[in-house]
Amino acid sequence: MSVTAPNAEALYLKLREAVQAWLAAQPDPAHLVGIASGGAWLARRLQTDLGLPGEPGVISSVMHRDDFAQRGLAAAAMQTKLPFEVSDARVLLVDDVLYTGRTIRAVLNELFDYGRPASVALAVLVDRGGRELPVCADLCAAQLSVPAQQVLQLQRQENGQFVMTLQDAS
Amino acid sequence: MPSHNPQLNRHGELVHLLSIEGLGRDHLTHILDTASQFVSVNDRDVKKVPLLRGKSVFNLFFENSTRTRTTFEIAAARLSADVINLDISRSSTSKGESLLDTMDNLTAMAADVFVVRHAASGAPYLMAQHVPPHVHVVNAGDGRHAHPTQALLDMYTIRHFKGDWSNLTVAIVGDVLHSRVARSNIHALTTLGCAEVRVVGPRTLVPPSLAPMGVRVCHTLREGLEGADVVMALRLQNERMNGALIPSAQEFFKRFGLTEARLAWAKPDAIVMHPGPINRGVEIDSAVADGERAVILSQVTFGIAVRMAVMSIVAGHDGARA
Amino acid sequence: MKTLIHGGRVLCPASGLDQVADVALADGQVLAVGQVPSGFTPDQQLNASGAWVLPGLIDLCARLREPGQEHEGMLESELAAAVCGGVTRLVCPPDTDPVLDEPGLVDMLRFRAAQLRLAHVHPQGALTRGLQGQALTEMAELSESGCVGFGQAEHALRDTLVLQRAMQYAATYGFTVWLRAQDAWLGGGVAASGPLATRMGLSGVPVVAEVIALHTITELMRVTGARVHVCRLSSAAGVELVRQAKAQGLPLTCDISVHNLHLCDHDLGYFDSRAHLQPPLRQASDREALANALADGTVDALVSDHNPLDANAKHLPFAESEPGATAIELLLPLAVKWAQAHNVPLTHALARVTTGPAAVLGGTLPALAGSLQPGAPAHVCVCRPSQQATVVGAHLRSQGKFTPFEGAALPVQVVATWVDGHLAFDDTQH
Numbered sequence: 001m002s003v004t005a006p007n008a009e010a011l012y013l014k015l016r017e018a019v020q021a022w023l024a025a026q027p028d029p030a031h032l033v034g035i036a037s038g039g040a041w042l043a044r045r046l047q048t049d050l051g052l053p054g055e056p057g058v059i060s061s062v063m064h065r066d067d068f069a070q071r072g073l074a075a076a077a078m079q080t081k082l083p084f085e086v087s088d089a090r091v092l093l094v095d096d097v098l099y100t101g102r103t104i105r106a107v108l109n110e111l112f113d114y115g116r117p118a119s120v121a122l123a124v125l126v127d128r129g130g131r132e133l134p135v136c137a138d139l140c141a142a143q144l145s146v147p148a149q150q151v152l153q154l155q156r157q158e159n160g161q162f163v164m165t166l167q168d169a170s
Numbered sequence: 171m172p173s174h175n176p177q178l179n180r181h182g183e184l185v186h187l188l189s190i191e192g193l194g195r196d197h198l199t200h201i202l203d204t205a206s207q208f209v210s211v212n213d214r215d216v217k218k219v220p221l222l223r224g225k226s227v228f229n230l231f232f233e234n235s236t237r238t239r240t241t242f243e244i245a246a247a248r249l250s251a252d253v254i255n256l257d258i259s260r261s262s263t264s265k266g267e268s269l270l271d272t273m274d275n276l277t278a279m280a281a282d283v284f285v286v287r288h289a290a291s292g293a294p295y296l297m298a299q300h301v302p303p304h305v306h307v308v309n310a311g312d313g314r315h316a317h318p319t320q321a322l323l324d325m326y327t328i329r330h331f332k333g334d335w336s337n338l339t340v341a342i343v344g345d346v347l348h349s350r351v352a353r354s355n356i357h358a359l360t361t362l363g364c365a366e367v368r369v370v371g372p373r374t375l376v377p378p379s380l381a382p383m384g385v386r387v388c389h390t391l392r393e394g395l396e397g398a399d400v401v402m403a404l405r406l407q408n409e410r411m412n413g414a415l416i417p418s419a420q421e422f423f424k425r426f427g428l429t430e431a432r433l434a435w436a437k438p439d440a441i442v443m444h445p446g447p448i449n450r451g452v453e454i455d456s457a458v459a460d461g462e463r464a465v466i467l468s469q470v471t472f473g474i475a476v477r478m479a480v481m482s483i484v485a486g487h488d489g490a491r492a
Numbered sequence: 493m494k495t496l497i498h499g500g501r502v503l504c505p506a507s508g509l510d511q512v513a514d515v516a517l518a519d520g521q522v523l524a525v526g527q528v529p530s531g532f533t534p535d536q537q538l539n540a541s542g543a544w545v546l547p548g549l550i551d552l553c554a555r556l557r558e559p560g561q562e563h564e565g566m567l568e569s570e571l572a573a574a575v576c577g578g579v580t581r582l583v584c585p586p587d588t589d590p591v592l593d594e595p596g597l598v599d600m601l602r603f604r605a606a607q608l609r610l611a612h613v614h615p616q617g618a619l620t621r622g623l624q625g626q627a628l629t630e631m632a633e634l635s636e637s638g639c640v641g642f643g644q645a646e647h648a649l650r651d652t653l654v655l656q657r658a659m660q661y662a663a664t665y666g667f668t669v670w671l672r673a674q675d676a677w678l679g680g681g682v683a684a685s686g687p688l689a690t691r692m693g694l695s696g697v698p699v700v701a702e703v704i705a706l707h708t709i710t711e712l713m714r715v716t717g718a719r720v721h722v723c724r725l726s727s728a729a730g731v732e733l734v735r736q737a738k739a740q741g742l743p744l745t746c747d748i749s750v751h752n753l754h755l756c757d758h759d760l761g762y763f764d765s766r767a768h769l770q771p772p773l774r775q776a777s778d779r780e781a782l783a784n785a786l787a788d789g790t791v792d793a794l795v796s797d798h799n800p801l802d803a804n805a806k807h808l809p810f811a812e813s814e815p816g817a818t819a820i821e822l823l824l825p826l827a828v829k830w831a832q833a834h835n836v837p838l839t840h841a842l843a844r845v846t847t848g849p850a851a852v853l854g855g856t857l858p859a860l861a862g863s864l865q866p867g868a869p870a871h872v873c874v875c876r877p878s879q880q881a882t883v884v885g886a887h888l889r890s891q892g893k894f895t896p897f898e899g900a901a902l903p904v905q906v907v908a909t910w911v912d913g914h915l916a917f918d919d920t921q922h
Contacts (some may be wrong), residue, residue, distance in 0.1 A: 062207065063219035072183075072486030073221065076207045113216035176762055191691075270807050290809030291693035292763025299762075313695030313811070350693060382687035 006142055008154060008162035011125050012042070015141040019092070019123055020050055020138055030090040030121075033057035035107055036078035038096030038154035041162070042125065046094065057082040059093070061106035086115030096154035098124040101135030126164070127150055176298050186298045186307040187480050190357040198361060202326050205472070205479035211248060212474060221482045222251035223268070225282040229255045230272070231310070232288045237446060238310055240286045245477035251283070258293040269293065270300055277305055283485055284308070291315035291350075306484040308477075314348050320445050322356035323476040325362065327469050328400055331441050335364045341394045341436070342385075343370040343426060344404030344453050347377060351445045352404055360384040370394030371426055374415040391426050395435040402443045403428050403453045419452045428454040433463065441465045493535055493913050494518045496528065497785040500540025500874060504547060505843035506863030516544055517870040520913040525864055538855035538920060540874050540910060546824075546842060547864045548580025548601035548611075548871030548909060550849035552747050554630070554798035554820050557596065558604075562590025563802065563891055570800055570820070571610035573890035575917040576907040578873030579796075580611050581861070585670075587645035588620040593618035593629045598637040610916050614640045614856065616670055619658050623647040628658055631667055635759075639761070641721060642857040643670030645769060650676045650845060650907045652708065659718035668745075668852070673705040673730060674771065682811045684772040686728070688757045694811060697772050702730045713744065719854055722746040724797060728781030735790045745852045746790075747809045748782050749797035750819055751896065755779070759896055765806050765813035767896040786844055787836050793849040794830075796823040800892025818892030822883065824875065825902035832903060870913035875904045 023030055034043025034056055043056035063077045093107060104122060110119065123139035128146040146152050146166070155163045175192040179185045179424050184197060211219055227246040231239050239255065246253045256276075273284065283306045288296050291313030300305045311317040332338060340359055346352040346369045359367045360383075370388045381387050388394035395401060410416050428442065440463045442454070450456050458464060495517040502513045502525060516534070534700035549565045558567045574582055584601075586592040588690065605613040617639035621627045624647075631642055642662055649655045649671075662669050678701035683689040685696030697869070702725065715719055725731055725748050726813070737744045751769050760767045767773060782873070785791045799816025806813050823845060831841030850862030860868035862903050881902040883895040909917040 010203060036221075060207075063211070068221050068482075068486055069488055073207075073482050075203075079207055079210050081210075091290065111216070113214055115215065190624065268804070268807065269809065288809065290811045292811075293809035295762045296765075296807070296809055312693070312809075316693070347690075353693060377690075379685070379687060379690050383691060 005152065005164040005166040006126065006144065008125070008164040011141040011164075012027060012045070012162055015042070015123060015125055015139065016031070016049055018139045018141070019046055022092070022121070022123070023050070026090060028090055030092050031057060031084050033059050033082065033091055033093050033111070034078070035093060035095040035103065036060045039094045041154065041156045043094040045160075046135060055083050056094075057084065059107050059110055060071050061110065062102045064106035064109040066102055066106065074112055080110055082114055086111065086117055089115070089117050091117045091120045093120060093122045095124045096126065097138070097152050098122070098127045098135070099130050101131045101133035104135045105133055124156060126152060176295060179230060181189045183282055185482055186294070187484060188294045188298055190318050190321050190354045190361065191316070193361070193436045195361055195363070198322070198325065198358060200475070201322055201479050201483060203254060204483060205322070205326055205476045208248075208475040208478040209472065211478070213469070217230070218248050218250055220250045222246065222249035222282075222485055226280060227251045227253050227283040227285060227481065228276055228281045229253065230258065230276075230286045231256070232258045232286070232293075233311065235287055235311070238287065241473050242310060242477055243472050244251050246283075246481060248474070249478055249482060251481070266364055269296070272482060273297055273300060277301060281305060283481060285310050287311045289313055304488050307486065308480055311350055311427060314350050314353070316354045317350040317445075318354050319473070319480055320351050321358040322480065323473040324355055324443060324445070325358050325400070326472045326476055327443060327465055328441075330468070330472070331365055332399060335359070335362045338364050338399045339366045339397055340400040340402065341368045341370055341388075341398040342402045342404065343391065343394060343412060343428065345375040345406055346371060346380060346404065347375050348407070348410070349404050353383070355402065356383050356385055368394050368398070372416060372422075375410065391432055392435055395432060398436040399440055400443065401428065401433070401436055401440055405445065405447065406452050419449070423452055423455075427452065428458050430455075430457050430461070431470065433458060441468060446470070466492055493531065493911065494913070495536045495538070495540045495870075496532065497540050497872065497874060497909065499610035500543045500545035502526075502545045502864060503839050503842055505839045505847045505863040506547070506860070507865055508839060509864070510593070510839050511912065515864065515872065517625070517872065517910060520870050522866055522868045522870055522872075523865055524866055535916065538874065540658045542875050543876045543907065544904070545864070546578065546867070546873045546875070547846045547862050548873050548911065549578050549824055549845045550584040550853070550862050551579045551796050551798070551820060551823055551845070552793050552849045552852060553584040553667050553749070553795040554579070554814070555800070556584050557800060558588060558601065565817060566800070566891055567604060568610070569606055569889065569891045570628060570798070571605060571608055571613070571919070573800075574611035574820050575886065575911065576889040576906060577632070578824045578875060578906040578909050579820055580871035580873070580909060580911045580916075581618050581857070582611055582699045582820070583614045583885055585645040586616050586643060587647070589625060591623050592632075592639070593621050593623075595630070595633045595637040598634060598639055602638050609911065609914055611911060614638065614853065616640060617642045618661075619644050619669060620649070620654065625649045625651055625654055627828045628661055632665060635665065635667060640853050641668040641670045643723070646672060646818060648651045648672065648674055648676035648679065648705070652712070655708075656712050656716060659712055659716040659720070663716050663718040665791045666719065668721050668854070670721045670723055671709055672723045672771075673709060675701040675705045676709070678704065682768060682772070683760065684757050684774040685758060686775055688760065692760070692763065699727045699729050699774070699778075702727050703733065706730055706733045706873065710742060710744065713742050719743040720745075724749050724752070724771055724795065725782065725791065726752050726774050727778045731781055731785040731790055735785070738790065742892055745792040747793040747795045747849075747852075748786060749795050750823060751797060751817065752779065752782055753786065753794060753830055754826060755883060755896060760810075763806060763810040763824055764896065765810050766817060766894045766898065768813050769813045769817060769896075770815040783834055784831065787834060787840075788828070791850055792844070794823070794827055794844040796820045798890070798892075801894055802891070818885065818888060818890045819893045819895060822897060822908060824873070825881070825904050826897070828903045833866070855856060870910055872910040873906060874908045875906045877903060878905045881905045
């Protein structure tokens with residue numbers, strides 16, 4: 001059975017609705033932090049669309065990945081930049097695809113290098129299952145089953161539109 | 171004798187850093203790009219990432235140098251590595267233990283990275299050929315031959331302040347003949363496509379035989395500095411006076427020392443660099459060293475990030491390279 | 493012992509012979525080359541069909557490191573290595589420990605070598621006591637003990653007054669003074685001056701160090717009348733000066749090493765200490781000039797410059813390692829390799845390792861030494877052309893395993909060597 005890539009724009013609208021509701025329910029303002037690179041694009045669009053003040057944070061998993069010994073240092077498209085005081089902050093991590101959970105683990109370690117947040121929640125566009133660590137998303141626009149040998153990724157076109165791609169792992 | 175560059179494994183990945191020679195533009199750019207990731211680590215509260223956690227970095231300095239050794243120590247510590255400093259002058263090597271025996275003993279103690287500074291040109295190559303596959307050698311300066319991490323941090327500094335190399339004129343002033351910093355910088359600049367590299371100094375310290383390295387040899391400071399975008403001053407060592415190469419530090423300063431007035435020959439926005447430690451009043455005067463065009467302290471900061479980049483690049487992939 | 497070597501291609505530079513012929517040895521001498529007497533009944537025979545038969549080689553520079561710097565059994569291993577390479581006579585420099593400046597030391601060395609019945613050792617004596625460059629040695633006495641000449645090895649004589657007097661004294665007896673043309677002050681580097689040494693950060697020996705020394709030597713020859721053999725030239729400028737000196741009739745001879753003949757500065761590779769040599773490996777243009785000078789006779793002899801160093805001396809950073817390489821087993825194949833690469837006729841090329849060195853040694857050798865003619869001492873080498881032989885340091889007979897020729901292809905392999913009619917090396921079963 002082949003899986004086709006989902007409609008990213010439609011999923012984004014769903015996610016935005018969920019994030020808006022979640023933010024409204026928080027006792028204090030939360031900070032969006034996008035995981036490089038797909039999550040960072042999502043966070044940027046969310047920040048603008050939801051009229052949130054300032055810039056979203058960007059966080060990179062590169063420094064804390066658990067596959068350094070196998071693959072060396074990953075190329076970093078974006079570096080961590082958190083324009084707020086992390087200690088005691090309420091953080092909403094945003095990512096495109098949740099899979100094994102290892103990226104989230106690395107990102108949490110990176111975040112905690114900057115301070116002790118009050119709470120951390122996770123919003124993802126797609127949860128494709130296949131978890132290898134005890135991680136779950138608080139907000140999720142779609143749950144999809146994707147064969148292990150395929151890679152599901154978010155791309156951003158020149159006009160800013162989101163597209164999801166499904167490719168065989170090389 | 172290996173017929174391939176001993177710094178690269180058969181996949182073309184950097185496993186030792188011995189010299190800028192033999193590294194193409196892509197390798198150099200990759201190291202600089204990686205370094206830029208590490209610059210931000212130094213600004214965090216927790217100035218540490220776990221990339222080399224559990225690895226042992228041994229600083230083997232056969233030539234004294236507190237400052238270089240310290241920056242390597244800091245860089246390794248920020249990568250969460252265990253750092254061991256070997257004071258060779260007091261160790262068994264001075265009792266006649268050979269260089270290779272010293273290394274074998276340390277390897278048996280599970281060393282992963284050797285950072286080596288040695289007075290003999292080529293010593294790190296001997297070491298790199300001798301160590302087992304999972305051990306990496308980083309050259310912190312060998313004789314007159316190379317100081318690759320210094321050249322990389324110098325390139326990082328230039329890129330930071332000046333952007334792209336293809337329009338730059340760089341002048342290296344001082345004792346180029348005896349300088350490993352100069353050699354590595356010349357290789358890096360020519361590989362990265364620098365428009366013109368000039369070496370400047372008296373004929374005894376800047377002989378015409380340097381020209382085949384791809385530099386323009388200048389024997390007056392004016393000719394060397396005219397329109398330069400970057401001026402690199404090299405340290406002048408006392409031994410040069412004893413070896414009948416120059417008569418005195420004073421005469422050197424009078425003819426080749428960097429002063430505000432002479433810097434006017436360079437471009438108005440030219441930057442001034444120095445690998446340190448500075449000899450004030452010999453190669454550079456205080457007004458220039460402390461002035462706004464000097465980027466010497468930036469070099470030091472970038473030096474830590476560059477060395478973090480180098481160590482994480484050579485020591486990465488070890489799990490895959492069985 | 494009567495030996496018959498039959499059906500081989502006999503190459504004798506002295507007589508110009510290059511043809512298939514039988515060679516008969518008897519009573520330690522060459523009995524016949526071709527035209528073997530019909531009643532000749534050999535005790536020992538070798539079928540040399542497809543092989544070459546040459547006079548045993550004469551190597552004008554090979555270190556045995558005895559007395560003093562030797563490992564266990566080194567005299568034996570190095571002289572065995574010599575005959576493995578078809579070398580039956582070698583000259584060793586005087587820089588042993590103690591220095592060869594006393595007749596007793598020379599007698600002892602020759603006695604011990606003679607007992608081994610391998611290659612003959614012809615010692616070079618020290619020109620000054622202890623090679624210190626001050627007091628003269630008893631050259632006449634040393635000559636009686638078997639010294640073929642007098643020199644300073646690598647210890648350049650800085651004091652030109654002493655050098656002049658030493659040459660003057662040697663000239664009294666017609667002794668040859670053997671000198672390295674390298675100025676003491678300018679010659680302190682570890683590599684050849686030039687773009688490569690500059691790039692590698694290695695101290696350089698400029699060509700001018702050789703040129704200045706040659707001028708000093710030739711001028712002193714003019715005023716003293718001394719006969720001089722210049723050891724191991726390295727540069728184009730150097731051989732040109734020798735060419736001019738010979739044209740002016742000066743009694744000057746010279747040699748070059750197999751290393752400077754075949755290699756150049758690029759062979760230093762990544763600071764490979766096997767290529768750390770004195771004189772250093774110079775540029776390709778110098779190598780070319782040396783090859784031409786060897787072909788046209790400006791250079792009289794090709795030497796191995798053998799130095800059997802061990803790992804303690806070589807497994808060190810370049811400048812800290814000892815200069816030198818193991819080479820005596822490679823002299824013949826490398827001479828042939830040069831001949832084939834430069835289209836030099838074989839007998840002409842082989843003269844550089846037989847009659848050329850014999851002429852340098854002059855009356856110190858028996859008559860007809862270095863030739864395969866009736867009446868010559870029975871020093872013979874039989875070798876086979878080879879397609880597969882390569883240099884493997886670890887497999888050499890010498891205790892020295894370090895050579896910059898590691899892995900190089902060799903065009904011939906020695907299969908047997910006779911010294912004074914005795915089969916000193918026998919690889920015929922292989």
